[in-house]
Amino acid sequence: MSRGLAIACEIYYNIIDIKITKAVTNVEIQVCIGSGCHLKGAHYVIKRLKELVADNGTAKPVRLTASFCQESCTEGVVVRINGVVVKNVSIGNIDTIFREAVARR
Numbered sequence: 256m257s258r259g260l261a262i263a264c265e266i267y268y269n270i271i272d273i274k275i276t277k278a279v280t281n282v283e284i285q286v287c288i289g290s291g292c293h294l295k296g297a298h299y300v301i302k303r304l305k306e307l308v309a310d311n312g313t314a315k316p317v318r319l320t321a322s323f324c325q326e327s328c329t330e331g332v333v334v335r336i337n338g339v340v341v342k343n344v345s346i347g348n349i350d351t352i353f354r355e356a357v358a359r360r
């Protein structure tokens with residue numbers, strides 16, 4: 256991602272490179288903010304993830320970042336957790352997905 260694009264994303268979504276602790280990251284969550292996923296509510300997923308990460312406290316370090324199109328627009332919102340693609344993420348299932356991801360690490 257170019258620096259300009261990263262700054263634009265940071266301003267709009269305010270999520271780039273959020274780190275709860277300075278320890279080694281155990282869980283890396285990357286939310287697609289391409290137009291398809293944006294239209295399907297990526298911003299709501301991000302908002303909820305930010306709350307979940309904050310609530311996670313010191314349990315396990317989580318890094319939340321954004322990505323552009325993951326080429327699965329019809330199955331958005333697309334989230335990549337430690338490199339594994341999770342499709343059809345929504346505000347209705349993000350809590351479960353997050354807790355399972357953190358529990359696995």
Ligand code: FES
Pocket residue numbers: 287288289290291292293323324325326327328329331332333
């Ligand atoms: S916009 Fe998210 S997969 Fe294409």
